[in-house]
Amino acid sequence: MVHGILLARVPPPEVDDLVQEVFLSALRQLHALRDSSRFGAWLGTITRNLANDYFRKAIPVSKLTEPVTENHAKTGASDHAAEQEAKAILAVIRALPESYREPLMLRLVEGMTGPEIAARTGLTHGSVRVNLCRGMQLLREKLGETSA
Amino acid sequence: MKDDYLWDGSGEPDPEIQKLEAALGRYRHNQPAPAFDRLREIRPVEQRRAFFSLRWLPQLGAVAVIVLLAAAVFLVLRSRPSGNAGPSWDVARLEGTPRVGWHAIGDKSGPGKLGIGQTLVTDNFSRATITLDETGRVEVDPSSRLRLVTNGPGRKRLSLERGTIHATIWAPPGEFVVDTPSAVAVDLGCVSFIPAGAICQTRPGIGPGTPYLEDASASFRDALSKFDFSSTTAAERTALLGVILADARKGDVLTLWHLLSRVSDPDRPGVYDRLAALAPPPAVVTRQGILGLDRSMLDAWWNSLGFGDIYLWRTYEHNWSQRPPKVN
Numbered sequence: 223m224v225h226g227i228l229l230a231r232v233p234p235p236e237v238d239d240l241v242q243e244v245f246l247s248a249l250r251q252l253h254a255l256r257d258s259s260r261f262g263a264w265l266g267t268i269t270r271n272l273a274n275d276y277f278r279k280a281i282p283v284s285k286l287t288e289p290v291t292e293n294h295a296k297t298g299a300s301d302h303a304a305e306q307e308a309k310a311i312l313a314v315i316r317a318l319p320e321s322y323r324e325p326l327m328l329r330l331v332e333g334m335t336g337p338e339i340a341a342r343t344g345l346t347h348g349s350v351r352v353n354l355c356r357g358m359q360l361l362r363e364k365l366g367e368t369s370a
Numbered sequence: 371m372k373d374d375y376l377w378d379g380s381g382e383p384d385p386e387i388q389k390l391e392a393a394l395g396r397y398r399h400n401q402p403a404p405a406f407d408r409l410r411e412i413r414p415v416e417q418r419r420a421f422f423s424l425r426w427l428p429q430l431g432a433v434a435v436i437v438l439l440a441a442a443v444f445l446v447l448r449s450r451p452s453g454n455a456g457p458s459w460d461v462a463r464l465e466g467t468p469r470v471g472w473h474a475i476g477d478k479s480g481p482g483k484l485g486i487g488q489t490l491v492t493d494n495f496s497r498a499t500i501t502l503d504e505t506g507r508v509e510v511d512p513s514s515r516l517r518l519v520t521n522g523p524g525r526k527r528l529s530l531e532r533g534t535i536h537a538t539i540w541a542p543p544g545e546f547v548v549d550t551p552s553a554v555a556v557d558l559g560c561v562s563f564i565p566a567g568a569i570c571q572t573r574p575g576i577g578p579g580t581p582y583l584e585d586a587s588a589s590f591r592d593a594l595s596k597f598d599f600s601s602t603t604a605a606e607r608t609a610l611l612g613v614i615l616a617d618a619r620k621g622d623v624l625t626l627w628h629l630l631s632r633v634s635d636p637d638r639p640g641v642y643d644r645l646a647a648l649a650p651p652p653a654v655v656t657r658q659g660i661l662g663l664d665r666s667m668l669d670a671w672w673n674s675l676g677f678g679d680i681y682l683w684r685t686y687e688h689n690w691s692q693r694p695p696k697v698n
Contacts, residue, residue, distance in 0.1 A: 225399035234397060235515065235532075239471065239489060241399070245441050252437065308393045330387070331394045335378040355373050362386065 223262065223342040224269050226328040230316060231273035234309075240276060244269045263344030314364045322357025325350055458483035459500040459508075459518060466496025468510070489517040492533065502526065505546060509536045519549070568624060571595065580632060582625045590617040594625065604634060611637055615644040623649045623675050631663055649675055 224244050228237045248268050255264050315326050324343075328334045334342070340350045374381030461468070461482040463475045469491045475482045475498060484490055484500050492498055492514045500516070501507045505526050510516055514533020520526065528535075529549040537546070570581040579598030582591060593613035611633060618626055626645040633641055642660050645651075651660070651667075652674045659667040669680045 229397060243472075249437065249441055252434075304393065305396070308396055311390060311393055312397065329376065330390050331397050333391070333395070333398060336376075337378060351373070351377055354376055358373075358376055358387070361390075 223328060223332070223334070223339075224265065226332040226334070227266055227269045227324055228273055229312070229331060230320075230323040230327040231270070232276050234312070236276065240272060244272050247272060260344055262342040266343055311365065315361060317364070318357060318360055321353050322360060325353045326357045326361060329354060457502065457521065458485045459502045459521070460484075461490060462499050462501070464497040464499060464509070466493060466512070468492045468496045468498035484518050486518050486521050489515060489531075491515050506537060511535065571598070580625055580628050583621050586622055586625070587617055587619070590614060590619075590622060590625075593617065607634070608637055611640065615640055618644055618648065620648050624677065627668075627672055627675060630660060630668065635661075645671075 228240050328339045336350050340347045375384045461484050468475045470482050498510045511534040515531040517529040519529050527547045568581045571579045593610045597610040629641050651671050655667045655671050672680045
């Protein structure tokens with residue numbers, strides 16, 4: 223879940239490091255968790271806050287763009303094309319409204335089901351289902367526009 | 371229902387969603403997460419007020435231990451495949467603002483340290499060096515990501531997750547290892563010397579090839595590439611070696627010298643003869659010695675080729691004002 227939420231917000235190369243930061247931060251703040259049934263939502267909040275902190279750092283955003291030539295050496299032409307396609311899809315999802323972005327990332331990237339997303343994030347089944355459906359609908363439209 | 375597949379993967383699969391899952395699966399997180407869930411089992415909501423009661427201290431202690439262990443395992447698996455401790459590498463900024471984790475290495479912050487598990491990241495505008503007195507110095511180019519994996523006695527291991535580095539190593543052969551997405555490069559006492567104007571290619575699962583000059587002929591480079599990366603049988607390699615030797619010019623002695631230790635015993639005399647014809651060996655070098663890969667004779671021959679003293683290649687930093695070795 224942490225990985226998916228971060229992927230919805232920060233550049234992919236930064237996600238792994240931030241996952242560690244989130245868990246370290248969660249351990250440090252564990253004493254502040256009053257209701258253990260809200261653990262998922264609490265961890266999600268820490269994750270979102272750290273993602274926001276990432277963008278508050280003094281490093282200009284322009285310097286954090288992924289290098290265009292990244293990993294060219296390790297991938298063949300077809301794999302490179304698939305990678306570019308995946309990056310393009312990821313960019314479209316990241317441009318969606320936040321309420322759709324996260325559930326879609328957890329469903330399509332992390333492979334979680336709707337009930338699992340609801341259980342981890344603390345949202346209701348209905349809310350997750352609506353956001354998944356609307357988000358998917360919007361994603362189809364955006365991808366259609368992109369390909370057109 | 372129509373959206374059952376999107377909801378929980380049941381029902382009739384939606385091809386478009388399946389395509390998205392397949393494309394985006396490459397970003398999926400595959401590391402174990404800390405077992406925080408135990409917390410919920412042991413601390414139900416209705417017992418919130420009793421959180422600090424002594425009655426729950428043993429359970430809370432157990433939870434804390436589990437959580438800490440799980441997190442530690444997670445972090446260790448993520449960042450320290452082999453847990454050899456050792457001194458940190460000194461990080462110095464060359465340009466821009468390289469980072470170690472969240473710590474920016476800049477003019478004001480001064481030099482930093484790269485410890486085991488930490489990652490040095492350079493953006494499109496920054497460069498840095500990392501130095502360990504007993505091992506060597508590594509220059510990290512822009513848009514690179516370099517992690518220190520192991521730093522124990524007798525083994526220094528870096529992982530180059532993306533980008534380019536130039537290493538000057540004075541540690542004993544075999545101590546310094548770099549994992550890359552396409553290969554694991556082990557410093558074996560500078561088995562490959564790549565001077566200015568030369569190239570050395572690597573391939574996933576195969577590793578570094580034989581260095582060659584950038585201006586080598588197309589047929590020479592093609593045969594060398596097949597020799598290094600595509601040939602599967604001894605006969606095939608021998609045939610490709612024939613092309614390489616036939617097409618070799620005087621400048622290609624760099625490649626032929628490296629091939630001496632890369633070809634099979636039966637093929638080595640041919641390489642010796644061609645190299646000797648293009649660059650006659652010094653008096654101290656004998657055919658028998660080279661065919662037996664006598665290191666002092668190989669070194670002496672290298673020194674006569676005009677690429678610099680091999681002692682400098684093995685021991686001291688090359689002149690960084692020159693174009694550094696390029697690894698593709």
